Amino acid sequence: MTGQISYPDATQLAVxxxxxxxxxxxxxxxxxxxxxxxxxxxxxxxxxxxxxSVAEGLLLGFIAWALLMALWELTPLxxxxxxxxxxxxxxxxxxxxxWVHRLxxxxxWVWASHVNxxxxxxxxxxxxxxxxxxxxxxxxxxxxxxxxxxxxxxxLVLFCGGLNLIYQFWIHTEAVGRLPRWFEAVMNTxxxxxxHHGRNPRYLDCNYAxxxxxxxxxxxxxxxxxxxxxxxxGLVHNIATFNxxxxxxxxxxxxxxxxxxxxxxxxxxxxxxxxxxxxSHDGSRDTSAGIKAAHxxxxxxxxxxxxxxx
Amino acid sequence: xxxELLLALVAGGISAIALLLHLTGRSRQxxxxxxxxxxxxxxxxxxxxxxxxxxxxxxxxxxxxxGNGPGLLWAFGADTAGRRLTAGQVRETADGLHFAxxxxxxxxxxxxxxEGERRHxxxxxxxxxxxx
Numbered sequence: 001m002t003g004q005i006s007y008p009d010a011t012q013l014a015v016x017x018x019x020x021x022x023x024x025x026x027x028x029x030x031x032x033x034x035x036x037x038x039x040x041x042x043x044x045x046x047x048x049x050x051x052x053s054v055a056e057g058l059l060l061g062f063i064a065w066a067l068l069m070a071l072w073e074l075t076p077l078x079x080x081x082x083x084x085x086x087x088x089x090x091x092x093x094x095x096x097x098x099w100v101h102r103l104x105x106x107x108x109w110v111w112a113s114h115v116n117x118x119x120x121x122x123x124x125x126x127x128x129x130x131x132x133x134x135x136x137x138x139x140x141x142x143x144x145x146x147x148x149x150x151x152x153x154x155x156l157v158l159f160c161g162g163l164n165l166i167y168q169f170w171i172h173t174e175a176v177g178r179l180p181r182w183f184e185a186v187m188n189t190x191x192x193x194x195x196h197h198g199r200n201p202r203y204l205d206c207n208y209a210x211x212x213x214x215x216x217x218x219x220x221x222x223x224x225x226x227x228x229x230x231x232x233x234g235l236v237h238n239i240a241t242f243n244x245x246x247x248x249x250x251x252x253x254x255x256x257x258x259x260x261x262x263x264x265x266x267x268x269x270x271x272x273x274x275x276x277x278x279x280s281h282d283g284s285r286d287t288s289a290g291i292k293a294a295h296x297x298x299x300x301x302x303x304x305x306x307x308x309x310x
Numbered sequence: 311x312x313x314e315l316l317l318a319l320v321a322g323g324i325s326a327i328a329l330l331l332h333l334t335g336r337s338r339q340x341x342x343x344x345x346x347x348x349x350x351x352x353x354x355x356x357x358x359x360x361x362x363x364x365x366x367x368x369x370x371x372x373x374x375x376x377g378n379g380p381g382l383l384w385a386f387g388a389d390t391a392g393r394r395l396t397a398g399q400v401r402e403t404a405d406g407l408h409f410a411x412x413x414x415x416x417x418x419x420x421x422x423x424x425e426g427e428r429r430h431x432x433x434x435x436x437x438x439x440x441x442x
Contacts (some may be wrong), residue, residue: 012311019323023330030334039388040331047324054320121389126327238354240384240391240416250415294357 005081007159012054014166021170022125028175029124035175036124041242043126048244049116050129056136064141068154077151086160089152090211093160096147097210100140102221105205110138111277112251119247121234123197128172133248164210168193178225188213191225198231199238201295202307204288223307236278236291339370340385347372347390351383354392364434371421373431379442380435382409384419391416397439402428 022043029036079085104114113132120127135141147157171193178184178191188209196207206223209216216222225231239250258272258280268281278287286294296303304310331337342350344363351360351374362375371384374392383392393411401408406423423431 009311012316015311015316015319015323019319019327022327026327026330037388038331038336040328040337041387042389043331043336044324044328047327051320051324054316121386232353234389238386238389238391240386240393240411240413240419242387243417246414246417253414298357 005153005155007155010159010162010166011057014169018050018125018129018169025125025173025175036173037122038124038126039122042120042122043124045242045244045247046120046126046130049133049247050126050131052133052244052248053129053131053135056133060136063136064144065154065158067141068144068148068157071145071148072154075149075151077149078153079151081153081156085152086156089147089156090160090163092147092150092152093144093157094164094209094211095215096143097161097164098208098215098219100143101208101210102219103140104138105208106276107274108251108255108277108279109273110140112255113138115235115251115277116247118197118199118235119239121238123172123174123194123231123233125169125172127197127233128169130247134252137252167211172197184213186212186214192216192222194231195223195225197233199234199236200229200232200307201288201292202226202229202302202305203231204236204291204307206307226306236286236288336388338388340388340390341369342366342372342383342385342390343369344372347374347383350390351376351381351392354383354390355381355394361438362434364431366421366423367427368422371419373434375434375438377442380438382419384421395435395439397436400432400435402432407431 025036026038029038079088100110101114104110113134116132117127117130120130144157144161148154168188171188171190173190174194176190179189183189184191188207188211192207192209192213195203203223206221207213207216208221213222239247241247241250255273259269264281271279271281276287278285278290292308296308302308342365344365347363347365348360351363352358355376355378358376358378360374360376364373364375366372369385371382374381374383378394380395381392382395383390393413393416395409399410399412401410403420406421407428408418408420410418
């Protein structure tokens with residue numbers, strides 16, 4: 001198909017709103033003395049990561065664009081630009097986001113890009129902006145290919161992806177408790193996403209949704225936030241640096257150091273790149289499954305509860 | 311949005327937020343005592359059995375002796391970071407100890423410690439590492 005269609009870069013246009021919302025959340029926390037924590041260097045690191053992610057998009061976005069436009073030239077389908085096409089694209093893109101996000105936690109190559117988003121021990125609106133600088137290198141833009149082949153213009157697909165990210169901004173907060181039941185049932189909310197950011201064994205590998213939590217309910221990865229097990233934010237092995245370069249690249253360095261160890265088979269080297277995070281050839285590390293099993297060995301009373309098969 | 315405006319918004323926004331947080335006391339470091347260091351270590355390493363906790367007099371860090379060997383917990387902003395230790399990762403300096411973790415996500419750490427305290431830490435690290 002051919003055709004010139006353009007949409008605004010929603011993420012860039014939202015920058016003033018992001019700044020205003022962060023200030024509002026901080027003031028709310030300061031006045032109410034509850035609803036989250038802010039720390040200067042942590043917040044600045046998150047904001048620099050966000051700025052770097054926008055810069056990466058400006059510098060390398062042409063790669064994804066070229067790929068998607070090449071597919072657009074091939075497809076005979078054209079869904080158009082009606083409101084129904086935009087809505088359908090938004091929902092399909094959210095399904096695409098669910099699976100990319102799930103791969104981002106289950107495949108170390110993709111985790112290396114996504115890990116920095118989870119690397120803060122805080123959870124506030126600045127955490128939402130702690131975004132990757134290396135997304136292009138995961139090649140996850142290929143997961144958008146089916147949408148283009150179905151007839152959604154690349155500009156529309158990228159526009160919907162931007163709206164998806166903007167939606168996710170406001171759910172990175174402890175200032176909002178739980179929302180009405182119907183909303184919590186359908187939509188991703190601060191409560192659901194707090195659980196996603198928890199490093200507690202219960203919350204590992206859950207709630208991958210972007211906008212609609214129904215994907216987690218459908219695919220068996222939904223874990224509700226528990227009042228008796230509040231999410232503890234950060235990584236299983238927390239990083240000890242505020243340096244944005246180290247934040248952005250530490251897991252990539254880890255992959256290459258692991259793959260370069262002497263005496264490994266080719267299969268072991270590949271598993272260090274593509275197996276779930278925590279894989280080790282000698283069993284010296286734990287994947288999320290191992291961490292959950294170790295937790296249940298210490299706390300058998302948790303078996304069958306949410307996040308532990310319940 | 312013009313690039314110049316985007317850059318100004320981003321730079322101005324980050325600077326304003328950083329200044330606001332700093333001036334309202336959000337740059338304070340965590341201070342570690344025996345109880346808080348034990349709790350923080352078990353948060354990082356929930357499977358460990360903690361034998362002994364030696365907080366530095368400065369409160370900046372604590373040496374944690376566990377059944378799995380020694381470890382260092384230190385203030386990381388308002389939070390903490392922890393790493394297991396081997397004797398080879400610790401070096402005595404003129405005014406304290408230098409820890410090299412061989413970890414891109416945890417750069418080396420120079421911890422000021424009075425002479426008596428650092429000698430005691432070095433002895434405890436060596437003994438616990440050998441026993442583990």
